[in-house]
Amino acid sequence: MYSKFLNLDSEKQDRIVNAAMKEFAQKGYDLASTNQIVKEAGISKGLLFHYFKNKKQLYLFLFDYCYSMIVGEFYHKVDLSEKDFFKRTSEAIMIKMELMTSYPDLFKFMEEALLEESLEVKAELEKKRKEFIDINMEKFFEGIDYTKFRDDVNLPIMLKIITFTFEKLSDETLFKAKLAPGHEINYEEVRLEAEEYLKVLKRSFYK
Amino acid sequence: MYSKFLNLDSEKQDRIVNAAMKEFAQKGYDLASTNQIVKEAGISKGLLFHYFKNKKQLYLFLFDYCYSMIVGEFYHKVDLSEKDFFKRTSEAIMIKMELMTSYPDLFKFMEEALLEESLEVKAELEKKRKEFIDINMEKFFEGIDYTKFRDDVNLPIMLKIITFTFEKLSDETLFKAKLAPGHEINYEEVRLEAEEYLKVLKRSFYK
Amino acid sequence: MYSKFLNLDSEKQDRIVNAAMKEFAQKGYDLASTNQIVKEAGISKGLLFHYFKNKKQLYLFLFDYCYSMIVGEFYHKVDLSEKDFFKRTSEAIMIKMELMTSYPDLFKFMEEALLEESLEVKAELEKKRKEFIDINMEKFFEGIDYTKFRDDVNLPIMLKIITFTFEKLSDETLFKAKLAPGHEINYEEVRLEAEEYLKVLKRSFYK
Amino acid sequence: MYSKFLNLDSEKQDRIVNAAMKEFAQKGYDLASTNQIVKEAGISKGLLFHYFKNKKQLYLFLFDYCYSMIVGEFYHKVDLSEKDFFKRTSEAIMIKMELMTSYPDLFKFMEEALLEESLEVKAELEKKRKEFIDINMEKFFEGIDYTKFRDDVNLPIMLKIITFTFEKLSDETLFKAKLAPGHEINYEEVRLEAEEYLKVLKRSFYK
DNA sequence: TATGAATGAGCTTTCATTCAT
DNA sequence: TATGAATGAAAGCTCATTCAT
Incomplete structure (x- = not known):
C-alpha cells in the first residue's frame, strides 16, 4: 500500500512524516494544507x-505510523508484572508524560486525530480508534489484582x-508546562503530587 | 462592541443568531460558511x-451570548441553600439536562465551542473557558458543608x-455524541450514569 | 437561473460571453480553462x-445563448415562401455562410458543442441537440413542393x-477561406459554384 | 524515426500499441493519460x-500505423478490375465493414482520430487526412468506366x-455511434443504408 | 535498454471580506 | 441601514516530461 514511500531513504521519509504530522496536528484534517x-x-x-494517492491516505498512514510508534514504546517501558492498579496507572501516566516530552509532535497529532471530526476520514478513523482502545484497555488491565478493592461499591x-x-492530572501538568517559559516538566514534583492523589484514592477505594 | 447588532429588532437578531449557531455547531469554526x-x-x-467585523467576532459574540443565557438560566434554577455537596451536584446535573432539552441548539453550539480546535479562535476561547470554569467553581462550591467528608484524607x-x-464524564459524553451518527445525547442515560458515580464517590468520600 | 448574470450591464456580459465562447470553441469543454x-x-x-455556479452551468448557458442567436437570425432571413427545395437549400446555405462570417466565434462554439464528447456535459447536450435538430428540420422542410421530384427513386x-x-460545399468554402490570407469569402464565386451543383441535382432529381 | 520502437520484439510492440490505441480511442488525445x-x-x-519523444509523436505514430494497416488490407482485398463505379463503391463499403469487424480497436482509434479536435495534433492530422483522401481518391477512381454516366450534366x-x-454518410454514422451509449456501430444496417443511396445515385446519374 | 522518483504548472472551486451604491 | 458585485488567495490533485541510475 505505502510500499513506494517506505522504500525511500529514511531521512526523506522523516522529513515528510514530520512535516505532515505538524501540519495536521496544528490545523486538523480539513484545514491542513498539502501545499504547506x-x-x-x-x-x-x-x-x-506519488507516494500517497491523496490527502486521506496520507492522513491514515500517519495515524497508523504514530499508533505503532506510541504503542511500541509504551509497552516496551511499562511493567506489566505490577499487579497493583494504582501503581500501574501511576507508572503509565509517568511513561506517557515522558513519551509526550520525547515525541511531542507525534502525540499532538495523535490527540488531534482522536478528536478529528472531518467527514472525510471519520469513518476510517472510528474503526481504528475502536481497535486502539479495545486492544489497549485489555492489555493494560491484564493481571490486575482486583481483590484489594472494597466490595460495597461498583x-x-x-x-x-x-x-x-x-x-x-497529566493534562493539567502538560498544560502548565505549556504555559511555563522553558516548557520544562519537573518530574519529581509531578510524582509527589501523584502520590498525594494515590494516597487518597487508595484509602477510599481499597478495603 | 456589538451595540449595532443589539439595537436590531429582536426577530432579526434571532434569525441571525440561530443561523450562525446552527452553521458553527454543524461544521465547526473553520468550515462554517458565512455564505450559508x-x-x-x-x-x-x-x-x-456590518454588525460583526469578521467571522471571528461573530463566533466570539455567539459564545458570550450562549454563555450568558446558560449561566443566567442555571443559577436562576439551582438551589444554593442545599449544603450537601453530592445533592447539589446531582441537582445541577438535572438542571443542565433540562436546559439542554429546552435550548438544544444553544447547547449544541456550546458543546462544539468547548471542543473547538481552530487556531483562529483557540486562544480567546481558552481564556473564556478558564473564566467560565473559575467563576462557576467558586460560585458552585459556595456554602457547601464540608464536615460530612471523611477526615483521614486530604x-x-x-x-x-x-x-x-x-x-x-462530561467530556466522554460529548465525545461519544460526536462519534455517534446523529450526534444525539440520551440525557436520561447520562443522568443514570452520573448517579452511579455519585453513589460511589459518596460512599468512598463521606464519613 | 442565470438572473444574476443577465442583470449585468451588457458590455460586461458580452466580454464574458465572448471570452468563454472563444475558449470553449478552441479547446473543447474539458480543456477549456476558466482561468483563461x-x-x-x-x-x-x-x-x-458568482454568476455561474460552475463550469458546466456556464457551458450550458452559452449553448442556449448561441442557439437562440443563430436560430433567431436564421429564420429572420430565410424566405419560407420559396417552395422549391433546391432554391431554399441554396439560399439557406448562403445565409448560413453570411452568419458564420458575421458571428464566427458563435458558430465555431456551436459546431464544437455539437461534437462535444465530455462526459460531464454529454447527457445535457444530447437532449438539447435532439431538440435543436427536430425543431429545425421540421421548420425548414415546411411547405416544400415535393411533387417536382422524380417518382422512381426514394x-x-x-x-x-x-x-x-x-x-x-459550404464546408469546403469555409475551409478554403480559412487557408486564404485575408480569410475573405468571394460570395459571388460561391454562388456560381452552387448554381453548377444545383443544375446537376435538378436535372437528375427533378422529373 | 520510430526505428527504436520497431526493433522491439513484436509482443511488446503490440502491448504498447494496443494500450495506446485503447486509451486514445476512449478518451481522445488531450484526456488520454500516458500514465494509463x-x-x-x-x-x-x-x-x-524513450521510444516516442512525447505524447504527440506517439499519437501520430499510431495514426500512421493504423493507416498503413487499413490501406494495405483494403487494397489487398478490393478488386480494381471492376470498372463500374457503383459496383466498386459498393464492394469498397463491404470491405471496409469487414475490416472494421476484424480490427475493431484499430478502426475505433482511426474514427476518433478523424474527428480529433485537439489543437495539439489538429494541424498534423489535417495534413495526413488530406493525403489520405487524395492518394486514395486517385487510386480508387483508377480505371473507372465513365461512359456509363449521363452526358447532359457535368x-x-x-x-x-x-x-x-x-x-x-460515413460522418453521420460515426457521429451517431459517438452519441449512442455503447458507441456501437451496426454494420449490416450501415451497408443496407449505403445500398439505398447507391440505388438512388445510379438511377439518377447513369444514362 | 529500462526504471520510476521527481518536477511544478495547471486545473476548478470556495472563501472571508470590501466597497460603491 | 442594507445590498450583492467583486476580489484573489488558497485548496487538493493530475499531468507530460526529465533524468540519474
Missing part, C-alpha cells in the same frame, strides 16, 4: 501524491474514577 | 460584516477528584 | 463563479443527398 | 518516452456529389 506540507518537507507537489466505576483522575 | 449563514438568516453578505484532593470525574 | 476565460474577460476568478434519400452536397 | 498507457502496457514511464460534379454523399 510539501513546502516544509522540501519536496515537490507531485511527489507527495468496581468498574472506581477504576474509571482512578483513570479519570490521573488523566486529568 | 447569511442565506439561512435571509440577510445580505455585507450586513453580517479534602481539596477529594474535591479535585470529584471535579475531575464529572469533567471527564 | 476570466483573464480574457478581464474579471476576477471569483466573479465568474425521395428522403434524394433530399439527404442534396443537403449533404450543399453542406459539404 | 504505461500501466496497461506494463512498461515504465521512462520507456514510453461529370466531375456528379462524382463530387457521390463522394460528398458517402463522406457525409
Whole structure:
C-alpha cells in the first residue's frame, strides 16, 4: 500500500512524516494544507501524491505510523508484572508524560486525530480508534489484582474514577508546562503530587 | 462592541443568531460558511460584516451570548441553600439536562465551542473557558458543608477528584455524541450514569 | 437561473460571453480553462463563479445563448415562401455562410458543442441537440413542393443527398477561406459554384 | 524515426500499441493519460518516452500505423478490375465493414482520430487526412468506366456529389455511434443504408 | 535498454471580506 | 441601514516530461 514511500531513504521519509504530522496536528484534517506540507518537507507537489494517492491516505498512514510508534514504546517501558492498579496507572501516566516530552509532535497529532471530526476520514478513523482502545484497555488491565478493592461499591466505576483522575492530572501538568517559559516538566514534583492523589484514592477505594 | 447588532429588532437578531449557531455547531469554526449563514438568516453578505467585523467576532459574540443565557438560566434554577455537596451536584446535573432539552441548539453550539480546535479562535476561547470554569467553581462550591467528608484524607484532593470525574464524564459524553451518527445525547442515560458515580464517590468520600 | 448574470450591464456580459465562447470553441469543454476565460474577460476568478455556479452551468448557458442567436437570425432571413427545395437549400446555405462570417466565434462554439464528447456535459447536450435538430428540420422542410421530384427513386434519400452536397460545399468554402490570407469569402464565386451543383441535382432529381 | 520502437520484439510492440490505441480511442488525445498507457502496457514511464519523444509523436505514430494497416488490407482485398463505379463503391463499403469487424480497436482509434479536435495534433492530422483522401481518391477512381454516366450534366460534379454523399454518410454514422451509449456501430444496417443511396445515385446519374 | 522518483504548472472551486451604491 | 458585485488567495490533485541510475 505505502510500499513506494517506505522504500525511500529514511531521512526523506522523516522529513515528510514530520512535516505532515505538524501540519495536521496544528490545523486538523480539513484545514491542513498539502501545499504547506510539501513546502516544509522540501519536496515537490507531485511527489507527495506519488507516494500517497491523496490527502486521506496520507492522513491514515500517519495515524497508523504514530499508533505503532506510541504503542511500541509504551509497552516496551511499562511493567506489566505490577499487579497493583494504582501503581500501574501511576507508572503509565509517568511513561506517557515522558513519551509526550520525547515525541511531542507525534502525540499532538495523535490527540488531534482522536478528536478529528472531518467527514472525510471519520469513518476510517472510528474503526481504528475502536481497535486502539479495545486492544489497549485489555492489555493494560491484564493481571490486575482486583481483590484489594472494597466490595460495597461498583468496581468498574472506581477504576474509571482512578483513570479519570490521573488523566486529568497529566493534562493539567502538560498544560502548565505549556504555559511555563522553558516548557520544562519537573518530574519529581509531578510524582509527589501523584502520590498525594494515590494516597487518597487508595484509602477510599481499597478495603 | 456589538451595540449595532443589539439595537436590531429582536426577530432579526434571532434569525441571525440561530443561523450562525446552527452553521458553527454543524461544521465547526473553520468550515462554517458565512455564505450559508447569511442565506439561512435571509440577510445580505455585507450586513453580517456590518454588525460583526469578521467571522471571528461573530463566533466570539455567539459564545458570550450562549454563555450568558446558560449561566443566567442555571443559577436562576439551582438551589444554593442545599449544603450537601453530592445533592447539589446531582441537582445541577438535572438542571443542565433540562436546559439542554429546552435550548438544544444553544447547547449544541456550546458543546462544539468547548471542543473547538481552530487556531483562529483557540486562544480567546481558552481564556473564556478558564473564566467560565473559575467563576462557576467558586460560585458552585459556595456554602457547601464540608464536615460530612471523611477526615483521614486530604479534602481539596477529594474535591479535585470529584471535579475531575464529572469533567471527564462530561467530556466522554460529548465525545461519544460526536462519534455517534446523529450526534444525539440520551440525557436520561447520562443522568443514570452520573448517579452511579455519585453513589460511589459518596460512599468512598463521606464519613 | 442565470438572473444574476443577465442583470449585468451588457458590455460586461458580452466580454464574458465572448471570452468563454472563444475558449470553449478552441479547446473543447474539458480543456477549456476558466482561468483563461476570466483573464480574457478581464474579471476576477471569483466573479465568474458568482454568476455561474460552475463550469458546466456556464457551458450550458452559452449553448442556449448561441442557439437562440443563430436560430433567431436564421429564420429572420430565410424566405419560407420559396417552395422549391433546391432554391431554399441554396439560399439557406448562403445565409448560413453570411452568419458564420458575421458571428464566427458563435458558430465555431456551436459546431464544437455539437461534437462535444465530455462526459460531464454529454447527457445535457444530447437532449438539447435532439431538440435543436427536430425543431429545425421540421421548420425548414415546411411547405416544400415535393411533387417536382422524380417518382422512381426514394425521395428522403434524394433530399439527404442534396443537403449533404450543399453542406459539404459550404464546408469546403469555409475551409478554403480559412487557408486564404485575408480569410475573405468571394460570395459571388460561391454562388456560381452552387448554381453548377444545383443544375446537376435538378436535372437528375427533378422529373 | 520510430526505428527504436520497431526493433522491439513484436509482443511488446503490440502491448504498447494496443494500450495506446485503447486509451486514445476512449478518451481522445488531450484526456488520454500516458500514465494509463504505461500501466496497461506494463512498461515504465521512462520507456514510453524513450521510444516516442512525447505524447504527440506517439499519437501520430499510431495514426500512421493504423493507416498503413487499413490501406494495405483494403487494397489487398478490393478488386480494381471492376470498372463500374457503383459496383466498386459498393464492394469498397463491404470491405471496409469487414475490416472494421476484424480490427475493431484499430478502426475505433482511426474514427476518433478523424474527428480529433485537439489543437495539439489538429494541424498534423489535417495534413495526413488530406493525403489520405487524395492518394486514395486517385487510386480508387483508377480505371473507372465513365461512359456509363449521363452526358447532359457535368461529370466531375456528379462524382463530387457521390463522394460528398458517402463522406457525409460515413460522418453521420460515426457521429451517431459517438452519441449512442455503447458507441456501437451496426454494420449490416450501415451497408443496407449505403445500398439505398447507391440505388438512388445510379438511377439518377447513369444514362 | 529500462526504471520510476521527481518536477511544478495547471486545473476548478470556495472563501472571508470590501466597497460603491 | 442594507445590498450583492467583486476580489484573489488558497485548496487538493493530475499531468507530460526529465533524468540519474
